[in-house]
Amino acid sequence: MRFDCVIIGGGLAGLTAGLKLQSKGLDTAIVSTGQNALHFFSGSFASMQEAPAEIIELFSAAGIKLHYEKGVRLMPLGTFRDAELSLEDIELFKAPKFAKKALVVNLSGFHDFFASFLAEGLEKQGISCQIRSINFPELEALAKSPSEMRSVQIARIMDRITDKVIREVRMLLSDEDAVVLPQVFGLQDSAVIEQLRKGIPVRVVFAGTLPPSVPGIRTQMLLKRRYEALGGTFMASDEVLKAHLYEGRVHSIATRNLDNHFIEADNFILATGGYFSKGLRSNPFGISEPIFGLDVRFDENRSAWYNPSFAADQPYMKYGVVTDASLHALREGKALENVFAIGSILGGTRPELGTGAGLAIRSALEASNQILNIK
């Protein structure tokens, strides 16, 4: 099987590159091994300080509304963080004191939302807070299996009873000028978010829950659907086992499902993520990249990998695959002509491209531009 470009990894970076290339007329495939970091997505793209018109357009075609302004957002434990480019679920404020009086609403039996931390955090900003819990009989069936009283399962039910949620919240409101709700709405369609904002007469702020992330899953689903609608081939549930290299180029890859049926392409984009998704592997002797055997930057002295202070920045998070200026990946010191590395497999090796979701998007667009220029 042959494609213009094969992208290894179906997370935010891989899907963004796939969407861009496919929409420019290239025939591409994404090989994905299980789900990805979008399932832990906060809703804001870290380190996107510039207004990225291209990404807003690309996502909007997929049905994902992004908004961009410089501001702060409410974090799941009641702190505030700078944020710019965000999903529509995320409210951006000029300053942390976004209201005079807020009502924090949880759902009875839901333990993955931290209402009291949130209230404490808001009080610190001078927002007086009340916590209330709503008991929806619709959730009772879910509560029978306590381990499954989780964001996604709840969202499936909430999305069916949005009108009722609006009524219940309105009944609890007295003189508050803001409501804080858990991010358990709009699993399939962000119209639910809009509906809540319209139906509740005060400012509605959604705060994060424990994973999986409801807006993240929706984003993943919409990006994948758009990619496939553009004719892209999404191979879920496969894994690249081996790459065939010849004179500084990769000409094909072998996967677990297709065994001796190799996938050929002009270009390959490596978007396999960091340690969690096994884009990078570590053992007591070093850190490696398993598919192409790329050069990885890390400290030879293993005790330097960690900072004993748990909450500090951990040096191992900065390690990653080494690339040249145009994101070609390096192997034995030399750039592979047709292999680009993007997303969190870069770790902190390209600080100018940012971190997290910002790094994913920026590097994806950069590598895609390189490939389109070659064409």
Add this chain to the structure above:
Amino acid sequence: MNLQEFTQSKYNFEECMKCTVCTAYCPVLQVNPLYPGPKQAGPDGERLRLKDPFFFNYALKYCMNCKRCEVACPSGVKVADLIQAARIKHDHSKPKLRDRMLASTDTMGSLARPLAPVVNATIGLGVTKSLLDATLKIDKHRTFPKYSGRSFEGWLKRHAKAQAAFPEQVAYFHGCYVNYNYPQLGKDLVKVLNALGVGVQLLEKEKCCSIALITNGMSGKATKQATHNVGVLRKAIIDKGLKVLTTSSTCSLTLRDEYPGLLGIDNSDIRGAIQIAVRYIYEKLEGGAKLEFKPDYHKKIAYHVPCHMERLGWGVFSEKLLRSIPGVEFTLLDSNCCGIAGTYGFKKENYEASQKIGEPLFNQIREVNPDVVACDCETCKWQIEMSTGYKVMNPISILAEALA
């Protein structure tokens, strides 16, 4: 040195990070609160079961074995295998008569085939359905697939000579459905392969792949049949050097992955040669072979990737083949389970859940409004046809129909 190689646990269960992503994709969990969910039933429960089998939970029977949890898992944990293996190991309850009947596709087929017109007329009757519903708890909404008066094996035997004349040969694991219910699919495969200059042989004597036995608590019988099948597959693959093709995604998955994974039968020497026919045909065409299509063929096709096809990672072959037929307007349906999962949806206690699971798929099919839904799985076909009224065809049959 790769230390992880030496520390890998069975079904990779120690790789579970408790990220809960699998629970977001389990179709059963969305509709049945009695099911503990893949994480709890799989790796979490396994930790307890290893301590004491007392912790085995009979609600594991609600798992459909669709494998969507495995497709979703970022850490490579074989969640569904863990659940099915636990059922095999710990559930010693005797399967009900109904489950034994539903699972014995081979025996039921052999008994029903000679009496096909009578059987078809009888099982189609409302009275019979109500009776089956009341006595055996087979849901009355379900219609059993009709039995064919003539088996596919009989048909191919009559054409064996003509098939042997083709320069290239493959063997075909037709499965129970093609043999007893719908020989036309087998005939369509023969037509397409013949057009490529390939003749089709039967295996020496295949038995049911046994997936229904495995999921209905009859792993002993399943192991016997699987051992037999591996024997006849070896004869074709190793002795004769043939590839063995299938037209059912679930048969393929069972022969390749469930035999070693759940029944402990080593098939590593033949696994690679067992392939779904669309892959073989795609490779032929890629290698330069040509198929002549009707110049005026036109069809709007919506392709549903069956769960097991997704797990196998082979949906791409069906998609590419269907797209390559001139005159085909192609839509790839979203990745969703149709809800039937083989014999699962036939059981009265699962009927409602089964229909709820399939709803997003059914709705999308109605929205797309295709001439025909394409799908590589026979039970998905029954479910989609019953629930939407749209006709469902195997991609092989669509290819055969479009041939000049």
